[in-house]
Amino acid sequence: MAVAAFLISGMSASNAMAVSSTGQANANVILPITITPGDDLRFGTGQPGETLIILKDGTTTNNGSALAVSVQGVFGRASFSVGGETSQTFTVTPDATVTLGTLTNAASLACDLSGTVPQDIYCGGTLLLDPLDTPGPHSGSFNVSVDYP
């Protein structure tokens, strides 16, 4: 009788010991970041030997240098619209320079390097015109990449 009681209690204990719970996994996929080009970077008009400077704020300056001049003609900064997950910060990786056609010197670029979606970012640049550069229009292209940090 005692043995029987032990077996019964043992079986009951085993069944009563099972417990269960639920695990959970979450993930959040955010909107992909996008960049759309707007205005081109325009250095305006200059003469051989001059340095043309376009600032990110869209203005021009001689930057205190006798070789730098206030840009003439139509000039302006480049602009890009960045979209994606609202309020998400992003970083900007622009090319360092851009070559304009047959011009001897590449123009250095100065761009916004971070922002918060949605936001427009801007690039200015500095272009030293070589005395031997050929007169006429010159153009080139450069890349700007954006990414979430």
Place this chain on the structure above:
Amino acid sequence: MTKVTKTFACLLFLVALSVINLQRPVAVSAQVSDSALASSTIVTPLDIVHVQLLSFGSFAAPTVSMGMGTIEVDPAGAGSTVSPNVTLIGTTGFGLFSVEGEPGYLYKMDTGSATSVTLTHSGGAGVGTMTANLVFFSIGKGAVAFPTALGNGGKIFATGFFAGKDELRYGGELTIGEGQAPGFYTGTFPVNLNY
């Protein structure tokens, strides 16, 4: 004839006395055994509490033609591993159960028939699912790692308790599709424990 009969009756009596004499000590020791039996069968009931969920964080999915992406969360707490085509924002975190039971006992854990957890789109525009395999880790007996993938029909066998408590952690590898629809994804899976 009668005499023989009496003798037999006397023998029976003696035998009966012997049985009684033999039974008395057994009866006394049986009481002692009963006490020992009671203490050995009273086992601390298993208890499991879900403390925190497994988070794969916020991320930008691979765009089309970038291939499938992955985020792997280490249940041992070593952080996460993210494929280059996924941009992880913020942090990830392993899931955690607090388990209590009888010190020194082993317990068995299974996830039913599940070998993975399916995360279903539950917020924002779009539809879709993602799947994550499950990897468990117990600190019940130090750093005892579980198999990296569930086998045996989704069942794995866990380690024991240390001082009656165990921390059962879970992580896994999430597979993310190209152009995975933005939004919040969530999924659940069962966990069963037994001695």
